[in-house]
Amino acid sequence: MHRLAIPLVSHLPSRKPAPIRRRPQDARRHASSTAATYSSTPPSPSLSPLPPASAYVHLPFCRKRCHYCDFPIVALGSAAPPRGQGADDPRIVDYVRLLLREVAATRPVSDDGVPLETVFFGGGTPSLVPPRLVAAVLDALRGRFGLSACPEVSIEMDPGTFDAARLAELVGVGVNRVSLGVQAFQEDLLRACGRAHGVKEVHEALGILTSCEGLQNWSMDLISSLPNQTQEMWEESLRCTVDARPTHVSVYDLQIEQGTKFGQMYTPGVFPLPSDTESASFYKIASKHLSEAGYNHYEISSYCKPGYECKHNLTYWQNRPFYAFGLGSASYINGVRYSRPKRMKEYAEWVQELEDGRWIHKCRSSDMKDLAMDVVMLSLRTARGLDLQSFSKSFGKSLTLSLCNVFKPFVESGLVIAMDSKRRALPHIDFELDLQNEGDFGSRVAFIRLSDPEGFLLSNELISLAFGIISP
Amino acid sequence: MAGAAALRRSARRISRHLAAASSFSRSALQQPERLLSSQASPEHGVRGAVSGSELALYPPERVRNFSIIAHVDHGKSTLADRLLELTGTIQKGHGQPQYLDKLQVERERGITVKAQTATMFYRHTTASQDSDAPRYLLNLIDTPGHVDFSYEVSRSLAACQGALLVVDAAQGVQAQTIANFYLAFESNLSIIPVINKIDQPTADPDNVKEQLKRLFDIDPSEALLTSAKTGKGLEQVLPAVIDRIPSPPGKCDSPVRMLLLDSYYDEYKGVICHVAVVDGALRKGDKIASAATGRAYEVLDVGIMHPELTPTGVLYTGQVGYVISGMRSTKEARIGDTLHQAKSTVEPLPGFKPAKHMVFSGLYPADGSDFEALSHAIEKLTCNDASVSVTKETSNALGMGFRCGFLGLLHMDVFHQRLEQEYGAQVISTIPTVPYIFEYGDGSKIQVENPAALASNPGKRVAACWEPTVIATIIIPSEYVGPVIMLCSERRGEQLEYTFIDAQRALLKYRLPLKEIIVDFYNELKGITSGYATFDYEDSEYQQSDLVKLDILLNGQPVDAMATIVHNQKAQRVGKELVEKLKKFIERQMFEITIQAAIGSKIIARETLSAMRKNVLAKCYGGDITRKKKLLEKQKEGKKRMKRVGSVDIPQEAFHELLKVSNSK
Numbered sequence A: 001m002h003r004l005a006i007p008l009v010s011h012l013p014s015r016k017p018a019p020i021r022r023r024p025q026d027a028r029r030h031a032s033s034t035a036a037t038y039s040s041t042p043p044s045p046s047l048s049p050l051p052p053a054s055a056y057v058h059l060p061f062c063r064k065r066c067h068y069c070d071f072p073i074v075a076l077g078s079a080a081p082p083r084g085q086g087a088d089d090p091r092i093v094d095y096v097r098l099l100l101r102e103v104a105a106t107r108p109v110s111d112d113g114v115p116l117e118t119v120f121f122g123g124g125t126p127s128l129v130p131p132r133l134v135a136a137v138l139d140a141l142r143g144r145f146g147l148s149a150c151p152e153v154s155i156e157m158d159p160g161t162f163d164a165a166r167l168a169e170l171v172g173v174g175v176n177r178v179s180l181g182v183q184a185f186q187e188d189l190l191r192a193c194g195r196a197h198g199v200k201e202v203h204e205a206l207g208i209l210t211s212c213e214g215l216q217n218w219s220m221d222l223i224s225s226l227p228n229q230t231q232e233m234w235e236e237s238l239r240c241t242v243d244a245r246p247t248h249v250s251v252y253d254l255q256i257e258q259g260t261k262f263g264q265m266y267t268p269g270v271f272p273l274p275s276d277t278e279s280a281s282f283y284k285i286a287s288k289h290l291s292e293a294g295y296n297h298y299e300i301s302s303y304c305k306p307g308y309e310c311k312h313n314l315t316y317w318q319n320r321p322f323y324a325f326g327l328g329s330a331s332y333i334n335g336v337r338y339s340r341p342k343r344m345k346e347y348a349e350w351v352q353e354l355e356d357g358r359w360i361h362k363c364r365s366s367d368m369k370d371l372a373m374d375v376v377m378l379s380l381r382t383a384r385g386l387d388l389q390s391f392s393k394s395f396g397k398s399l400t401l402s403l404c405n406v407f408k409p410f411v412e413s414g415l416v417i418a419m420d421s422k423r424r425a426l427p428h429i430d431f432e433l434d435l436q437n438e439g440d441f442g443s444r445v446a447f448i449r450l451s452d453p454e455g456f457l458l459s460n461e462l463i464s465l466a467f468g469i470i471s472p
Numbered sequence B: 001m002a003g004a005a006a007l008r009r010s011a012r013r014i015s016r017h018l019a020a021a022s023s024f025s026r027s028a029l030q031q032p033e034r035l036l037s038s039q040a041s042p043e044h045g046v047r048g049a050v051s052g053s054e055l056a057l058y059p060p061e062r063v064r065n066f067s068i069i070a071h072v073d074h075g076k077s078t079l080a081d082r083l084l085e086l087t088g089t090i091q092k093g094h095g096q097p098q099y100l101d102k103l104q105v106e107r108e109r110g111i112t113v114k115a116q117t118a119t120m121f122y123r124h125t126t127a128s129q130d131s132d133a134p135r136y137l138l139n140l141i142d143t144p145g146h147v148d149f150s151y152e153v154s155r156s157l158a159a160c161q162g163a164l165l166v167v168d169a170a171q172g173v174q175a176q177t178i179a180n181f182y183l184a185f186e187s188n189l190s191i192i193p194v195i196n197k198i199d200q201p202t203a204d205p206d207n208v209k210e211q212l213k214r215l216f217d218i219d220p221s222e223a224l225l226t227s228a229k230t231g232k233g234l235e236q237v238l239p240a241v242i243d244r245i246p247s248p249p250g251k252c253d254s255p256v257r258m259l260l261l262d263s264y265y266d267e268y269k270g271v272i273c274h275v276a277v278v279d280g281a282l283r284k285g286d287k288i289a290s291a292a293t294g295r296a297y298e299v300l301d302v303g304i305m306h307p308e309l310t311p312t313g314v315l316y317t318g319q320v321g322y323v324i325s326g327m328r329s330t331k332e333a334r335i336g337d338t339l340h341q342a343k344s345t346v347e348p349l350p351g352f353k354p355a356k357h358m359v360f361s362g363l364y365p366a367d368g369s370d371f372e373a374l375s376h377a378i379e380k381l382t383c384n385d386a387s388v389s390v391t392k393e394t395s396n397a398l399g400m401g402f403r404c405g406f407l408g409l410l411h412m413d414v415f416h417q418r419l420e421q422e423y424g425a426q427v428i429s430t431i432p433t434v435p436y437i438f439e440y441g442d443g444s445k446i447q448v449e450n451p452a453a454l455a456s457n458p459g460k461r462v463a464a465c466w467e468p469t470v471i472a473t474i475i476i477p478s479e480y481v482g483p484v485i486m487l488c489s490e491r492r493g494e495q496l497e498y499t500f501i502d503a504q505r506a507l508l509k510y511r512l513p514l515k516e517i518i519v520d521f522y523n524e525l526k527g528i529t530s531g532y533a534t535f536d537y538e539d540s541e542y543q544q545s546d547l548v549k550l551d552i553l554l555n556g557q558p559v560d561a562m563a564t565i566v567h568n569q570k571a572q573r574v575g576k577e578l579v580e581k582l583k584k585f586i587e588r589q590m591f592e593i594t595i596q597a598a599i600g601s602k603i604i605a606r607e608t609l610s611a612m613r614k615n616v617l618a619k620c621y622g623g624d625i626t627r628k629k630k631l632l633e634k635q636k637e638g639k640k641r642m643k644r645v646g647s648v649d650i651p652q653e654a655f656h657e658l659l660k661v662s663n664s665k
Ligand SMILES: Nc1nc2c(ncn2[C@@H]2O[C@H](COP(=O)(O)OP(=O)(O)OP(=O)(O)O)[C@@H](O)[C@H]2O)c(=O)[nH]1
Pocket: B070, B071, B072, B073, B074, B075, B076, B077, B078, B079, B098, B110, B111, B112, B113, B143, B144, B145, B146, B196, B197, B198, B199, B200, B226, B227, B228, B229, B230
């Protein structure tokens, strides 16, 4: 049996909130950071030298690998007790110990302690990790970086990996947002994906979530364009989703990745996968159904009830910095993106280097072009779109103009929407007129966004066009 | 059968010639004794060490200059290997087979595209193994077999007095055998028939002898039987060369006069010229001048190809070798030019007729920004392949590029491959075309080498159009005559001759529009004859024809680089095929694309490519945006590689695929 060198349990009771040391400008920033408060202009997201207020924690364990998945995960095998409260799997314990070492060895970016506003436990299947280990990580983060008064703490959970008690325990240690990996409501589809659960477990999990007192905010993941998925099935899944009343829904279009089981079995666009036309129609159906049910389509694959955007993900879309911990995770600190090793052994070695102070951030920090591409790529994923004024301030007027020019035909065809400062859509004529008098461009147009659903559906095309302008 | 009569007439000419040649060679030899055996006797064991004084031992009567000519693949280069080994010029088992095929394209395709010269020393021993046996300097030129490169053959023959006509013992006389025979024959060369590959189980040398007799009036007793593979019969070859081929004529005591056979550019040495010294001797330090340009040069280095460049400091009358003379560019070294002693006036040598460009195509950088690189690569390569013509042109779709004239489609292909392999250039080429002539109502006439240059709506009446034709020779087993006649008439051919060269095989001659044969004719011919047909052509006169310009339009915008000129009756079919092909290779874009083929303002074929439905990456997980960004950057790079007309992006493959569209199906 492994014994933990770090007294994990001692951290558990220490749930006193970390001191809040928020500076005035931070307050402004956070006020404007949700997509709901569109009218206030956030400071230039790309260049602000703010310290991270978000942390991503990777918990890579799964019972088995899903057929579409190419993330860095650790498959525990079916032998692992799904809800075991007794002996913890040594692989999980060892890993959490490693994680804690990484947290301890990571220097906070600022000394005056900007506390974490969001923490996201992603996986893998984080719900396989015993709650007290999750708590240990959370405590370590709190100790190292501080946690704000009411942080958003999300965790991904899979049906069949938790019961009411386990969920309550997680909520007890500070988790306040759950993202449930449902993916589909059809037994055959779940099986064909290699999911470790069936429809029965999905309904059980939904029951547990909705009856959990301390949990108001939860999300559901769905995948469209699965093999043999029909429009009827997709509509059924969306109906079941709306009926369960989550505050947030993520809809992912299946990507066939090389090296996955699906990658070997299927060719995109070829039966039993839906054609591009069908899968585009799935996307449109989701957008329609969920919008009608009162969800905002605030990002390409994210929907929420008003005010329930995933704050953690907004950090990404707004190109703000974030910490990351764990196998294969990617951080964005001081303008530098760093992806940790995807293999456990290499990751462990890397943590050792970090502790020894041997690991030096190879400061290949992104240049202005990279930064501009990041801003465009991320902001155009959102309904908020690209803030032209702030983009212009950071990257210059001429680049902004060229960008608008390349989108001109698509503003006309409706894939791109130009909006004024009050976020009202402008007719394309106004956009063109504005473009023509370069001198005071921006007198009318303040934002551009991709339309929902047509523009979102072609986001790769449109964004890569913009890339061609930024970095020819 | 008028054609057969003509053939017989020419055969009589040949036999006269052969007789004359052999008697001449014997008298020139002054060694009439019958030579029973010969043996390899390398005189110069260490290659690269041949002194000028040694070359002086080879007056014209001890020199033989000969080419090896044959149909494709009948074994010229392999025979050359054996002769080089036999004379110790190269070591057996060292180096690759087909030693003289040095270019990467030659090695990859297993064909010769450039004639190569090698000098050998050979002791012509008698039965008594006499150590005083006379030694000879033999200059061998291996030539390409493919019809596109017959220009190389003509050039090579100009430096020779004789030729080994190699014929595959199983395949017998084929189309290029006939063509090359006539090239040699018309140059008044002595011809030694060599029936090769006699080791093959299906070899039938007697039948080949009969064919040679019937077609060329060659006496069966003159044919040598060899296997370049097993070595059988090879010992007869060089004695026959010495006995039957005359030594080079030429005046030893005249001022130097030589024929410029070939030139190429070497990174380190500069321009290297291959020359045949006709009169006099050429020495290092001599001042020579070009008859064509009048420019004078000093001879910096002179030597022989043995088989690599081997300095000798001198070349004597009748010898073939190389000269380096400080020429700056191969443009100064005009192939076929006469070089002579400076400050003396000489009668220029006949030279040879300039290469005739049969096929034209636009060459553009595959990556728009690489024009300078392509320009540089083309300049370098044309230094080594002067048979390509190059002029600048521009296209709305492809930007700046070049219009190049080639000897044929294989030549075009080889040129592309060499640009890519030897100079790292990536090219897009436009649909190959032939030079047409258009005459307008007002009497003006234009030659059109680029269809885009022809106005789609000229505003004046086209009075007449002409297209170039060829005379094609096709040899096939007789059971395929029917389908081949069908094919030729589909290709607007006119039958000129239909004869049998032996009990099983027929020879067809057709006049065909050049345009009809340049793209896919040979492939189709091979297809319908199970690979048995062989095919050769020579250019012939222009004929009047009903031609139209076919434009391709994308969303209403003409793509100049895709325009073609076609026969009116075929326009519909070609247009449809082009449009379908494009639909397959243009990727969906964010808007609908109409693809049309038009003659003037009349649309004759149309396809629509519906707008792209989706291209979205939903996942952007755990903030790891690097992967997604990479994907988008790749997509951006993909767009950059495309060519744009209006708002439509055209992938480069679309241009490549259009080349394959047939003209006539
Ligand atoms: N069996 C047999 N094969 C031979 C003989 N001579 C040549 N070959 C083979 O025939 C093929 C063509 O030989 P090459 O020497 O390249 O022919 P080539 O006439 O130079 O061909 P091109 O230059 O393309 O016109 C090769 O695979 C040779 O190995 C022979 O005497 N017997």
